[in-house]
Amino acid sequence: DTAVSQTPKYLVTQMGNDKSIKCEQNLGHDTMYWYKQDSKKFLKIMFSYNNKELIINETVPNRFSPKSPDKAHLNLHINSLELGDSAVYFCASSHSDMGRSTEAFFGQGTRLTVV
């Protein structure tokens, strides 16, 4: 069983399009994240949701909108895609234990290429 699964694994699209990446976790975790990894492997937090509530929203263009329909899902919608959005996007989840985050489990990543 896959703990954190993302779809699609690869996404190639043209500038200006709108696309979504889906993420699901079956670990019973209460916190989910989206990270962006650039070509130099730098990994940066974009969003964090705890029990469906947004708790971290780093400096990310408002073209990026996360949606959490329930605790097990956190989708990422991107409007008006730009060349600079090309990256690998990782979903992750963790359990908050007495206010402290425990280890995060990561999905396999979605490689987004904007042409």
Next chain:
Amino acid sequence: GNSVTQMEGPVTLSEEAFLTINCTYTATGYPSLFWYVQYPGEGLQLLLKATKADDKGSNKGFEATYRKETTSFHLEKGSVQVSDSAVYFCAPSTGRRALTFGSGTRLQVQP
């Protein structure tokens, strides 16, 4: 906020060599510390962790000790293998904040 500094890679070693990857961090409060590994084409996997000062995390021959006085969490392995070639990420985490990563350190082990 939290931040992490790791040595720039790539680190290139011969098989069975000793490995050290330095990591220093800044964090608000009292963080938990993690090392993650990313193999080519894959997501990140937890390698080891430590939650309080002087704790030593260990897994698969890798070790790291939580040094509060020097705010460091250096990763070591006594004898690396070709299969250890990957990118290694050090990450502090405080409270409910997400793990803070950097660019990681690429390790290349040659036969």
